[in-house]
Amino acid sequence: xxxxxxxxxxxxxxxxxxxxxxxxxxxxxxxxxxxxxxxxxxxxxxxxxxxxxxxxxxxxxxxxxxxxxxxxxxxxxxxxxxxxxxxxxxxxxxxxxxxxxxxxxxxxxxxxxxxxxxxxxxxxxxxxxxxxxxxxxxxxxxxxxxxxxxxxxxxxxxxxxxxxxxxxxxxxxxxxxxxxxxxxxxxxxxxxxxxxxxxxxxxxxxxxxxxxxxxxxxxxxxxxxxxxxxxxxxxxxxxxxxxxxxxxxxxxxxxxxxxxxxxxxxxxxxxxxxxxxxxxxxxxxxxxxxxxxxxxxxxxxxxxxxxxxxxxxxxxxxxxxxxxxxxxxxxxxxxxxxxxxxxxxxxxxxxxxxxxxxxxxxxxxxxxxxxxxxxxxxxxxxxxxxxxxxxxxxxxxxxxxxxxxxxxxxxxxxxxxxxxxxxxxxxxxxxxxxxxxxxxxxxxxxxxxxxxxxxxxxxxxxxxxxxxxxxxxxxxxxxxxxxxxxxxxxxxxxxxxxxxxxxxxxxxxxxxxxxxxxxxxxxxx
Numbered sequence: 100x101x102x103x104x105x106x107x108x109x110x111x112x113x114x115x116x117x118x119x120x121x122x123x124x125x126x127x128x129x130x131x132x133x134x135x136x137x138x139x140x141x142x143x144x145x146x147x148x149x150x151x152x153x154x155x156x157x158x159x160x161x162x163x164x165x166x167x168x169x170x171x172x173x174x175x176x177x178x179x180x181x182x183x184x185x186x187x188x189x190x191x192x193x194x195x196x197x198x199x200x201x202x203x204x205x206x207x208x209x210x211x212x213x214x215x216x217x218x219x220x221x222x223x224x225x226x227x228x229x230x231x232x233x234x235x236x237x238x239x240x241x242x243x244x245x246x247x248x249x250x251x252x253x254x255x256x257x258x259x260x261x262x263x264x265x266x267x268x269x270x271x272x273x274x275x276x277x278x279x280x281x282x283x284x285x286x287x288x289x290x291x292x293x294x295x296x297x298x299x300x301x302x303x304x305x306x307x308x309x310x311x312x313x314x315x316x317x318x319x320x321x322x323x324x325x326x327x328x329x330x331x332x333x334x335x336x337x338x339x340x341x342x343x344x345x346x347x348x349x350x351x352x353x354x355x356x357x358x359x360x361x362x363x364x365x366x367x368x369x370x371x372x373x374x375x376x377x378x379x380x381x382x383x384x385x386x387x388x389x390x391x392x393x394x395x396x397x398x399x400x401x402x403x404x405x406x407x408x409x410x411x412x413x414x415x416x417x418x419x420x421x422x423x424x425x426x427x428x429x430x431x432x433x434x435x436x437x438x439x440x441x442x443x444x445x446x447x448x449x450x451x452x453x454x455x456x457x458x459x460x461x462x463x464x465x466x467x468x469x470x471x472x473x474x475x476x477x478x479x480x481x482x483x484x485x486x487x488x489x490x491x492x493x494x495x496x497x498x499x500x501x502x503x504x505x506x507x508x509x510x511x512x513x514x515x516x517x518x519x520x521x522x523x524x525x526x527x528x529x530x531x532x533x534x535x536x537x538x539x540x541x542x543x544x545x546x547x548x549x550x551x552x553x554x555x556x557x558x559x560x561x562x563x564x565x566x567x568x569x570x571x572x573x574x575x576x577x578x579x580x581x582x583x584x585x586x587x588x589x590x591x592x593x594x595x596x597x598x599x600x601x602x603x604x605x606x607x608x609x610x611x612x613x614x615x616x617x618x619x620x621x622x623x624x
Contacts, residue, residue: 140163154237157228159215159259165458176239179498195588196543203545203582203590209614210266216292217257223406223423223464232261234289235314241404241466241481243293245361245368248478250303252464253362255295262288265556265621269547275555278333280570283324284553286315286511286523293518295500296368305402305480305516312523313512323513327518331558334524336405338517351472353398354390357381358466358478362452369452376413382444394435401479403469405433407440413459415449423464440467442489481595527553529572533601539564542585549578551623553594575599583608594620
C-alpha cells in the first residue's frame with residue numbers, strides 16, 4: 100500500500116509542471132492601492148438606470164485634510180535659501196520679512212476650504228454630487244476622457260472644493276476680477292477635478308456639467324466664469340479650450356465602432372487587450388466589424404453611444420455579453436448589427452488587461468458609438484443626453500433645496516464645459532473707474548479691498564511696499580484691509596471703511612494681527 104502511494108505521489112510530481120505550463124500565462128495582478136481619507140463616498144439614491152431626476156446622488160466620503168504650511172524661502176548671508184543659516188547684517192531685514200510672511204500664511208491656512216472626495220461607481224450614466232456647503236453638480240453620461248482621448252469607464256474619483264466666504268477667497272488667492280481687470284460680483288466659487296486610476300481626466304468634448312449654486316438671492320446677470328492664473332486667480336467667460344482633433348481628413352460618412360476606453364482596476368488604469376499578442380481589443384473588433392451600407396446611411400451624426408457589459412471566465416474568455424441598457428438598444432441604429440457585435444465579442448481570443456488580471460465573475464463595460472469613418476484624437480463628439488429618450492430641461496434659476504441641512508435655499512443653475520476653478524459671477528456694471536495706490540515705508544503688505552454692498556473681494560498688485568489697483572468703481576463703500584510686515588519682522592493690521600475715490604489710500608496699521616481679527620476684517624456684513 101505504501102509503495103502504491105509513493106508511486107502515485109511520484110507521478111503527481113512529474114505531471115505537476117505539465118499542468119502548470121499548460122495554463123496560459125496571465126499578467127500579475129497589481130497590489131491594491133491603499134485607501135486614504137476614510138470610507139468610500141456614499142450613494143443616497145437608487146442604483147438603477149436613472150430616469151429624469153432618478154439619478155444616483157453621491158455625498159463626500161469622510162476625510163481629514165490637514166491645513167497646508169506655506170514654505171517661504173529665506174536667504175542667508177551668502178544669498179542662498181536656507182532658513183537655518185546664520186544671517187549677515189546686510190539682509191537681516193529681508194529674512195525678517197520672509198519669516199513674517201510665512202507666519203501670515205500659516206495663520207491664513209486656518210481659513211482653507213478642504214476639498215471633498217467622491218468615489219463614483221459608474222460613469223456610464225448621469226450622476227450628481229452634493230457638496231457640504233450646498234453646491235450640487237450634475238455630470239452627464241460618459242462624461243470623461245483621459246489624457247489620450249480614451250473614454251473613461253469604471254470608477255472615477257471626483258474632488259470638489261467650495262468657496263463661499265471672503266476668508267476662503269483670500270486664502271486661496273481668488274479675486275473677483277476678470278482677466279482684463281473688470282470688477283465682478285460673485286455668487287460662489289468651486290474647484291472641480293477628476294481622476295481615474297490616479298490619472299487626471301477631463302470632460303469629454305461636447306459635455307457639460309450643470310452646477311446649482313446655493314443661496315443666491317438676486318440672480319440677474321450671473322453666468323459661468325473660468326479661472327486663470329496661479330498665485331492670484333482672475334476670471335474669464337471663455338474656457339481654456341484646446342484643439343482636440345488635429346486630423347485634417349475629409350468627411351467620408353459615418354459608421355459604428357468600438358471606442359478605445361480605459362478602466363480603473365484596483366486603483367490602476369488599464370485597457371483590454373488580446374492575450375499573447377497584446378493587441379487592443381477595440382482594434383481587433385473594429386477590423387472584424389462589418390457595418391452595412393444601409394446602416395451607415397441611417398447614421399446622421401457621431402457620438403451616439405451603445406454600452407455592453409461583458410464577463411470573462413478565469414482564462415480571460417468572454418462568457419457573457421449583454422446590452423447595459425437594453426431599453427435604449429431596441430429599434431435603434433445598432434439593432435441590425437447587435438447580433439454581430441455579440442458574436443465578435445464571444446468569439447474573441449482570451450483577453451487580458453495591460454496592467455493587471457481580469458477578475459472572474461466581475462462585469463466590465465465596453466462602449467460602441469456612431470462615429471466618422473476615421474476616429475479623431477479624442478474620439479467622437481458625444482451628443483447631449485445620448486441614452487435618454489426625454490430631452491433635458493434647460494437649466495434656469497429655480498427654487499430648490501439643494502442643501503440637505505438648509506431649507507428654502509434659492510439656487511441658481513449654470514453650465515461648465517471644463518473641470519477647473521469655476522465662478523458664478525456677474526459684472527458690477529459701474530462705468531466710472533478709479534486708480535488707487537497704497538504705499539508702506541520699509542515694509543511689504545497683503546492688501547485686500549472688501550466691497551460692503553456686494554459680494555466682491557479684490558487684491559491690488561505690487562511689490563517693495565507699493566501697490567496699485569486700477570478700474571475700481573468710484574463711490575463704492577469698501578473696507579480696506581492691510582497686513583503689513585516690516586524689516587523688523589513685526590506684523591500689524593489696518594482697516595479703513597470709506598467710499599472709493601481716485602488717488603492714494605492711507606490705512607494706518609495699528610491693530611494686532613491674528614486669525615480672529617483678520618476674519619472679522621475680511622467678512623462683509
